[in-house]
Amino acid sequence: MKLITCILGENECLAFLIGTHIYPCDKVDKYLPNTMDRYLLTDHTVKTAMREAYLSLCTATTNSTPYTIDNTIINAPVPRPGSLRDAYAFRQHVYTSRRNRGLEMIAEFDQFPVFYFSNHRAICGPGAVACMPKHFDKLDFELEVAIVIQKQGRNIPASEADDYIAGYMIMNDISARTLQMEEMKLNLGPAKGKDFATVIGPCLVTADELEKYRVDPPKGHVGATYNLEMSCSVNGKLVSMGNLRDMDWTFAEIIERISYGVDIFPGDVIGSGTVGTGCFLELNGTGKLNDPDYKEQWLTEGDEITMNVTGLGQLENHIVRINN
Template sequence: MRLVSYQHNGHILEGRLLNGKLYDLHNGAEVSDYKLLAAVPRPNSIRDGYAFRQHVASARRNRGLAMIPEFDQYPIFYFTNHNAIYGPGPVYCMPDHFEKLDFELEVAIVIGKHGKNIKVADADSYIKGYMIMNDLSARTLQMEEMLLNLGPAKGKDFATVLGPWLVTPDELEAYKIAPKAGHTGNSYNLEMTCEVNGIEVSRGNMADMDWTFAEIIERASYGADLYPGDVIGSGTVGTGCFLELNGTGKLNDPAYKEQWLQAGDEITMKITGLGELTNTILAEQTDWSILQQKKIYEKL
């Protein structure tokens, strides 16, 4: 089943897509005049994981760092802003966001039932569905903030794109494969791509997730309640952002020219079985900058 959130006559409603037509989820009526919203427009929370070894290893290699051994010991995540959700269509960014503005190609799940202290063997039953996620990131802000070792803040709290719809697990049975050795939970052979202005810049596969969503759920729910509507992202697939691609490019060719998202760019993400999610990056009409508000203190 493909579930959507849509706007109709000023109301946010839930629907089901069937054979290219939208039907209201509650009364079954066909809907013809609507605006497609984020698959989960008002999540209770959003956790974003770090599940793809290729991305982590490449990003660290590009900075001259060895692979961190703790990656293989436990799955981690951080919380991002659940009040900055976009669906298909325009995404508005502030001036500082355009200082190395980046996409992140991810898969996300939404929790379908309440749970706490969920064991990995049961965790997949808590997943209501899967969707595409674009964790837009302002790298200059992010890298400055992370020097303080508290994690991302303004560099990642302005726009998370979820959509175009939520696909229930039964729809993905044909793509199910075994998880990686030493891991537990459902895994799927779903090709993932990202295009910017019609040019493919990233290609990966959900099968490359080292940590499964079941394992992430187990850790996330330890001593904590998960509720219907909570969203969990996979983290970036290998090659799934300009930060990684630029680093690899410069490592291989000192003359490599970095690429970042610009106002007017169109981003299209595609994942097998989950659909196609397109956004256009637009600039807010302001010159307000928090990067210019940094306080500089001279040594006495």
């Protein structure tokens, strides 16, 4: 299924997305959940009924709807995560970023997946991303994929962890690099460099939709792995390309690490970390390493950011400035 959270009238609504057409779930069947929060908390029986309703709409020839992505406000598919964690799963990004700073690759990367907590109350969907003046000092995008958890668990082995994933989304971890680097000199963070905006969307895609893209995980690893091309353009110019299959730690292994000694809950969102070439910090560092006169690029007011991931759709945002 492809599920979105949209605004109809003045109400938040969970809806099926089929092509460009939007079908509010509770209009398809009054017994289906009408918000993402309720969907994630519902049991397997209801989720199965939703999938059957979705497949029926996909094959029907007479169903019509007045709602499309062009005439409807689309929010983040999971507008109120219970928590937000971001991992560090792509070796290429880690290696290149460290090399550009004159650092050796850190051995601990291969020992366990790491993550940090970000602000789960600063979630954005498609559309405007509001930034304060200090954020514009080296403002950056980060091209990622995120998952959302669908059931509670603790000490989950990687071999079972994929069952806890409700679906996948594109994620843009907006970053204010100067704030981030200043605070991380104190061996804490990132915090203020990350806590003002994380974008997810445009829809939540369940794993069955991605099965045709499934490939073997990296050697020695466990968990669902998908051949999904990832790209980011800024103002229509392609700046980043990668692939989700290049995650060196799978989401299943990340869940195993995260759930060690603690519960995870429906609605928790977990990011993959930045794909190789997936941010200006890495791209600028490589450019300056190869050419001392390389002109750095950062996001500015009015910039249009477009991210595409195979099977997950297209996430579009633009940067706006606010002063308070």
